[in-house]
Amino acid sequence: MIYFSNYFRVQEDIIDRYGAFNISLINDLPLFIDPFLLFGSQKKEYQQLHKEIVDYLIFLREKAALGNISDGEKKAWFMFPEVEQTWLGFSVIGNSGRGLGPKFANSLSINMPVVFADLGEEKISQTSHLEKAALFQIGIGKDNISDFTTNLIKRYLLEYTEKFTLSHIAAADRAKFKVDKVYFDYDLKRWMPKEFTLPLFQDDYVLLTPVEILTKDENWINGGDLHSQFHKVCNSIANSQLRSEVNNYFSNKLPRITKSHPKITQKEKSAAIIETLNKFPKIIDYYIKLKEGNKDGAKRMSKQKVEEVKSLFVNSVTRLLDKLKENTEFFVPTTEDSFTASLKRVNFMKHVIEKNDGYRIFYVKGQPIKREQDVQIIFRLTWHASTFDVNREVNNGRGPVDYAVSKGAADKTLVEFKLASNSQLKKNLQNQVSIYEEANNTTKSITVIVYFTLYELQSLKLLLKELKLTENKSIILIDARSDNKTSASKA
Structure with a gap:
């Protein structure tokens, strides 16, 4: 019994109609939640989830700006385990990942005042985006963004799965679980637990995730895309003086073309882009603005990637197993x-x-x-x-x-x-x-x-x-x- 549908004896089309992905209970599948899909959705419940992510970032930024965050506060506010019960992510074997440990907590807490300098008061982009943290060279990657997003919307995933469980999972295959770090109490300044009825698998619970907020490989907002669209982003800067300064600075950071150096390498170009971004971090806001303007593109891309994962790791593997x-x-x-x-x-x-x-x-x-x-x-x-x-x-x-x-x-x-x-x-x-x-x-x-x-x-x-x-x-x-x-x- 590889898949959720097999183990819990639920027809796959019921899971599809509910809008969830039919996960494997043997191994993580290479999908993760893209916070941009929450922002870009027309559903109010997803837009609210994105707002709650931004609200929590504002809380963290305010605390980081005060300085002297204690180790206990870092652990309570910045550190989270991987939500392995989704059976999604970057694990090649099983479903256990590293989560968000001290390295992530230190990097984010130190760099928040710089990365999210205008948090909640954006003048270029429409709103704040968690993915912005991965665009700076501060040691935060897409797996960190994925883990953080999943933790910050865990309450929604628990409620989403509980609703399905009570309707479609047999009583013998479900149980009540007291789950830690479900929602944040801003008065107490701490994460609170809550009890849910969820599918029972090997003494643990399982979480379902809506297909429409999943993607594969990269977030819609990501560093590789920023580099590939660098010139387009720079040319989109409305302020002509800033645009000129950015282009001149970037050109000066590139090595000169000579007989002994006839071509600029991709590595040299990337280094020049990074230096330019460090000098003019507002470029990132213009990049995010461009991405915000193509919400439909994000949805199309994520849908295509999820369908590819389903085709390869569910449909094709099932056919292979039948032959085996x-x-x-x-x-x-x-x-x-x-x-x-x-x-x-x-x-x-x-x-x-x-x-x-x-x-x-x-x-x-x-x-x-x-x-x-x-x-x-x-x-x-x-x-x-x-x-x-x-x-x-x-x-x-x-x-x-x-x-x-x-x-x-x-x-x-x-x-x-x-x-x-x-x-x-x-x-x-x-x-x-x-x-x-x-x-x-x-x-x-x-x-x-x-x-x-x-x-x-x-x-x-x-x-x-x-x-x-x-x-x-x-x-x-x-x-x-x-x-x-x-x-x-x-x-």
Whole structure:
């Protein structure tokens, strides 16, 4: 039982009509709440949520402006756990993230007077936006914005889910939970708990999220987009003197074109943009104004991204699982060691992908997926019936390996998933697995490489030959070409 609909025996179309996303209860799916979609919505309830976010930012700014915020106040006002019960976010394995800890609290509390200097009194943009904090070089990223937004609207998500629970979830599958940090009492200056009746899953509750406030990859307001539209933003500055000063300053920060330096690199351009933004932070307000003027574009983009996630991680994975069930051994408990069991699962998947049209799972709108993380999530979802522990190793001192499949401390196999298009593939094959094996105290590992073209296959064969890995049985190549389903390929 992978999805909310399966576990709680609710028809998927009921969840769809309610407007919620049918989440996986095996692994986080790569979606998150974009606060701009609250602002841009025509629904009063979402607009109110955005106002409440701004109100809380005003409270924090006022406290930060006074200075000398104690560690206890930082913990109470700025630090939040990840709301992992949404089963959405940036976790590759499971649903546990880092949340908003001391680093975030220190960065935001120190920089609030600068980042939100005109908070509540905007003269350029229509209102304040939490995402603005991620546009400055202060160590706050999109995952922080996502976690903060979810925490600040948690009361709404709890009420939204409780309403669905009381109507559609069987009494045996729900329970009452006292939830911490539900709403902020401005008189007491503290977050307050409240009790809710919610879906019960593994001694914890589950939260549903409306599809229309979700997106993937980036917020509508984001740093990459600011950089790509920098010239457009600068030219939109109404004050001609400021516009001239900005353009001149930016030009002077770029290196001169000479015979020895005939072209400005993207890195040099980005550095000049950052320096210009630091000198003229009002540019960010003009960028936000441009984004505010395209609310419909934000809605269209988010809808497209959510549909892609549903297509890949719900619809396609469901079809893949149906095909895997034809191999009855795939879901049968085994007494084999972790390496044998992992290798068998990988080869089952390989067969289905190459021989039973399973390759289609790797394509969205006819285009192959480009992120290794997506391949990793797909593989994790197929392990839902396994008796083995499948975890992402994060504390081994050498960085995370995709999976550690284990049955007790003495039986562990590392599984790495790679795309053939990865520019670091050679380096990975030379060093990565051996380093992970050493750090995880295991000598068993499997590397799975997915390729989409004949050129990628030929390059892989040359690379494996060069590294003397052609006969290595723990390196599995999966043919995901849409135009050629011939013999299986295995190094």
